[in-house]
Each structure stands twice: as C-alpha cells, then as structure tokens.
Amino acid sequence: xxxxxxxxxxxxxxxxxxxxxxxxxxxxxxxxxxxxxxxxxxxxxxxxxxxxxxxxxxxxxxxxxxxxxxxxxxxxxxxxxxxxxxxxxxxxxxxxxxxxxxxxxxxxxxxxxxxxxxxxxxxxxxxxxxxxxxxx
Numbered sequence: 730x731x732x733x734x735x736x737x738x739x740x741x742x743x744x745x746x747x748x749x750x751x752x753x754x755x756x757x758x759x760x761x762x763x764x765x766x767x768x769x770x771x772x773x774x775x776x777x778x779x780x781x782x783x784x785x786x787x788x789x790x791x792x793x794x795x796x797x798x799x800x801x802x803x804x805x806x807x808x809x810x811x812x813x814x815x816x817x818x819x820x821x822x823x824x825x826x827x828x829x830x831x832x833x834x835x836x837x838x839x840x841x842x843x844x845x846x847x848x849x850x851x852x853x854x855x856x857x858x859x860x861x862x863x864x865x
Contacts, residue, residue: 744858745798748811751851752795758844759787773837790814808859815852819845 762769762784766777773780797807822845825831826838833841 740862741803741858743861744803744808744855747851747854747858748794748798748803748808751811751815751848751855752791752798754791754847754851755787755794756791759784759789759791762787772834773840774832774834775837776832779831803862805859805862808855812852812855812859815848815855819849819852822848 762780766780766784770777770780775783794811797803797811822841826833826841831837831841
C-alpha cells in the first residue's frame with residue numbers, strides 16, 4: 730500500500746518545482762503542437778494529425794503533472810509514474826530518431842533529441858526530489 734507523503738513543504742519544495750516545471754514545459758509544447766500543427770509539421774516532419782495527437786497527450790499529461798505538483802501531499806506512486814513515463818518518452822524519442830519511423834526532418838531529429846534530453850532531465854530532477862522528501 731502506498732501512502733502520500735506527509736512532510737513539511739520544505740522537504741517537498743524541490744519535487745514540487747520539478748513537477749511544476751515539467752507540467753509547464755509539457756503543456757506549452759502540447760499547446761504549440763495543437764495550435765500550429767501544420768507549420769510545425771512542415772518544420773519537424775511528422776504529419777499534422779500525429780502532432781495533434783501528441784499535442785493532446787502532452788496537454789493532458791501536463792495538466793495531470795501540474796495537479797500532482799499542487800497536491801498537499803504528493804503521492805510517491807504518482808510521482809514514480811511520472812518518472813517512468815518521462816523515461817519512456819525519452820527512450821521512445823531516441824528510438825523515433827534512430828529508426829526514422831516518425832519521418833523527421835533534420836530539424837525534427839535535432840528537436841526530438843533536444844526535447845528528449847529535457848524530459849530526461851525532468852525525470853532525474855523528479856527522482857532527486859522524491860529522494861529529498863524521504864531524507865532526514
């Protein structure tokens with residue numbers, strides 16, 4: 730059974746900031762993909778329809794991560810799920826570039842690797858933040 734963290738705000742501050750930053754960056758990215766799917770498609774390579782699907786996912790995911798960051802008690806299980814999804818996203822992004830499955834342009838491949846690095850950093854920050862909530 731998983732229980733929510735019931736520690737002082739000081740011990741969750743780093744984790745909250747890591748989750749909130751992830752939520753904002755992810756949500757903005759999702760909004761851009763939704764609002765500008767056609768021109769972003771021309772720049773990055775994947776079709777506009779795929780970018781809208783990705784944008785929808787990112788927007789919903791960003792809102793969910795943002796809500797987690799605002800909880801009075803942050804669930805370790807939910808935080809671990811965010812970390813796992815961020816790692817999966819990072820690995821999937823690299824795989825998309827390596828395999829060419831997404832039809833990325835050169836700019837799209839560079840963008841995909843850059844955002845994979847950012848998401849990987851968010852995962853690492855969240856791991857660190859979760860550890861800080863448990864330290865004495």
